[in-house]
Amino acid sequence: MNHPKELKYTREHEWVRDNGDGTVTVGITDFAQSELGDIVFVEIDKLGESVEKNSAFGTVEAVKTVSELFMPVSGEIQKWNESLEDEPELINNDPYDKGWMITIKMSDSSELNDLLTAEDYEQIIA
């Protein structure tokens, strides 16, 4: 299982990349995609809206199950990865790069400090 050191993580199995300009990119972890199995559909409900940390912003449907997606930090959802519309399997194949889900313009960048390191996250899923 691959969990890059330069990313931050949540207990809800999301990864967060600090883009250094007040925005973050968010996706689900390698562990999460592996647990979900074949992903068939991603829906982002709150595009363009400001959403609180820990609130649901969308869902991911796999063949076997459905799972909600939660905001790792508060802020406005600026973009979503439109390639996922036709190729949701990008999340299975490349969860940290082509399988990214949304970008958030953070309302409070200090929330980044509450996120988990790769090491912490790997302990949670061990």
Added chain:
Amino acid sequence: MMKRTALFEIHRSLNAKLVDFSGFEMPVQYKSIRDEHLAVRHHAGLFDVSHMGEVLLKGERSREVLQELTVNDVWSLKPGKAQYTVMCREHGGIVDDLLIYCLSEMEFMLVINASNIEKDFNWILEVNDGRAEISNISDEIALIALQGPRSTEILSKITDDKPGDIPAFEFRSMQISEYENVLVSATGYTGEKGYELYCNIRHINVCNLWENIMAAGEEFGITPCGLGARDTLRLEAGLALYGNDITEETTPLEGRLGWLVKWDKGDFIGKESLLKQKKEGVKRKLFGLEMEEKKRIPRAGYPILNSKKEEAGTVTSGGLSVILNKGIAMGYLPADMKVGDEVFICIRDKAFPCKIVKLPFYNRKS
């Protein structure tokens, strides 16, 4: 401590994703449910379904007991044949669905759902009331399902017998690779041609048998398949799952299993209630539903709304049809609804249109 089947080491060596299924540590998938599903539709898949329960009935009065216990006609069942049936309570609710194998005139094997082994066994003992000799042999029997269009070719490579000559719902005792007395049954739960191999683990090394079948199937594209694919395949084939689509609260008449009930076979448990329901007409029936919009996936428990968007039922099984590439479901709806009717399924508080369709969702070509 979860129970493990005799094939557990195989699952571990294949790195299967394991889940608790009715107290058994079972593979839900090996690599991908979608790939496993497609392998069964186009080539072949190999499943460990040893969690299923087996109960043996022996003695002169076995048929008489089974005739009371189940709704189908056991008198017509000849040695070498298997019969799909259900057992009901007095009120008509389904205790379980099962296969009865007629091993000889006086010996029958009942194959029951893993989740119901204890409940069924107690119920069978109660109905039996000392007439037949009954034993729960679930722990001795491993069950391997080989399913898919290439399954006959694969099995034929490792036996001198002719599995392809076994008619549907019949079985033969065969030598498969070096193992004698494998009960080879032309049955399955995928909607595809295939076999189920009952193996007594005291005489048969099932891990070795599994590997021999995999080796024989390699050139035909055989894939190990988990319970995830088993579920998506059976749903596509419109086959009911006990605990979801049929329960103690539903009758065979409501659950599209009325064809199993043989009214003129004499008395059986539940007959009175079922006759009454038949005369009065069922109020609800199990229907098949297909989502209009692609990618909307109905799941068990989601509400079904009628055309006026009033709640009319609940999804009992749902998921993605890998073959149709759309969401499909089964659920109970008022019996006066019909194929072609437009209804809705609520997915996370939004109503999405779907249509009542004829079951099964998928029919195999040959």
